[in-house]
Amino acid sequence: MSKPVPTPPDHAASSAQHSIDQLQDRIRDLEQTAHDTGQNLDLALGPLREQLQELHSQKLPSRWERVQLARTAGRPTALDYAEWICTDFVELHGDRVYGDDQALIGGPAYWQGRRVMLLLQQKGRDTKDKIKRRFGSANPEGYRKAVRLMDLADKFGLPVVALIDTQGAYPGLEAEERGQGWAIAESIQRMSRLKVPAVCAVIGEGGSGGALAIGIGNRVLIMENAWYSVISPEGAASIIWKDASKAPTAAEALKLTAPDLLALGIVEEVIAEPAGGAHLNPQQAAHNLGQVVSRHLDELAQQSPEQWQQGRAERFRKLGAFEER
């Protein structure tokens, strides 16, 4: 794998943007003329306005626009999806060592009728809830709880479904004291050892090791306007340019969108979102996510435990871009 990632979506997006800009200028000029001269130019303006609307609906979002869509207020959270798609979800609490993390939660449930173990990165729904959950950034006890739930999944033969939505693991003083890096590493290791299949879906943000910790799936999926990267655009911008406001530029460089990741072979499938983003029609987004994950679970159900373990190992073993000399 050494081919550069093709970038058609954004070329298309930028040319669409160009047409939109031109059209907007013409409309503004005409409106100004109408205002200045008192002429009625509605006959000319009408079709132009329609054309503009049409262009807006066609335009593919840029990488940075997708990052913003992934963060839009009203975008469904992991728990929203779980409630819409699953039945009988029983949240299990605590890592049995230190505490109960609110940013990474989970427990058994039926996924459209299939028994699964859910791992959910939950950002929170209102301000109070978001603060309690540290906006989806887990502490070590979150990852240790995930490990405990994976033990249960193995014991009871429950396929793991992980919904990823985090800007990254929580960068706090106490998180470091309690071994944030160690907890993430353990979770990666534990997930790679699962004797059951795992399907992971990035539903919003997939930030760094904090996302990867529950991302070792036989299938890794991503929603159309979600992102997944080694670092958040803000993090990259502040390291490279020492300026977090350069995040849009960093987002372009990081090639972190769903189409990029599909081209790189990092994900198996992009899950379609309703036009304009999941927040505009959450039920439709949940329907799509539910169906696609179910399909992958059913496909994997046909395989043997050896194939689940080996398949997962081989999937990650082959990822990377280099050349032999």
Next chain:
Amino acid sequence: MALDRFFPRRKPQVNRAEQDTPDLWAKCPKCKANIYLRELEQQLYVCPKCGFHNRVNPQKRADVLLDGPLEVWSGHIWPVDALEFHDTETYPDRLKRAQQKTGRPDAILTGRGELDGLPVALAIMDFEFSGGSMGSVVGEEIARAAERAAAEGIPFVLVAASGGARMQESALSLMQMAKTTIALEGLARRGLPYISILSDPTTGGVTASLATIADVIIAEPGALIGFAGPRVIQQTIRQNLPEGFQRAEFLLTHGMVDMVTDRREQRAELSKLLRLLQARIGPKVPAKSSEAGASEAGASQPAPQEGEHHHV
């Protein structure tokens, strides 16, 4: 070169006295003591006055740990710019500069050698190459070395020195955390020991994957080890960080590493551990008497000075 901050760069116009004794003395960046260069070398680049551990390059690291030369495995795979990454300069330009500086394709040296008579696989990260960051090549070399060690039935030793996953390969770098972790499983399945030595610095994605899943974790005195960078944490909590935060000794107190071991004792420590934790199958290596062990270590490495036994 790793010792830039120890060896003052030679300035074009130096006075006579300095010219007569070029680079014979170095100033310790921590205690500011003047140290005779040959002595510093003999002390494995640990300040004989204050115990400050200077960074060393991978080749020196191998020399320090092994009886003889390293049979080099790495060096045949090269990084590519799969993302056409461009920030303040292009990724290929950055790579070229790092390759010229270090003389290797990427930030990793792997191979096989003998440590106190025991065959071992070694993987050493090169901090001088792009901050030791782990991209596809580093991940692949480590994975291949771990797989080869498992196939040859020999223990695996990692010397970590890395700022984390490499930004310029984005998600591909992130996936190396999974790849290396999975490749190291082969050693575990065959009951072969994996020991990591965390040197300054070991942070980010490397801490959150391969470096911390070792059977035994040895940290170098004073090394910065953690997941998030101190600056990021400070911005999050908006308070000053406590003295010694994320240093090797801090991690020992918090139960995150097995020992903090002076570089001059690491070889002896590894020899002991590898004999105690050998594979359940295959030929047995006898224990060395403590006296023989001590004299062996003493013969090949200068003993640290009194009061500098950092390991516990």
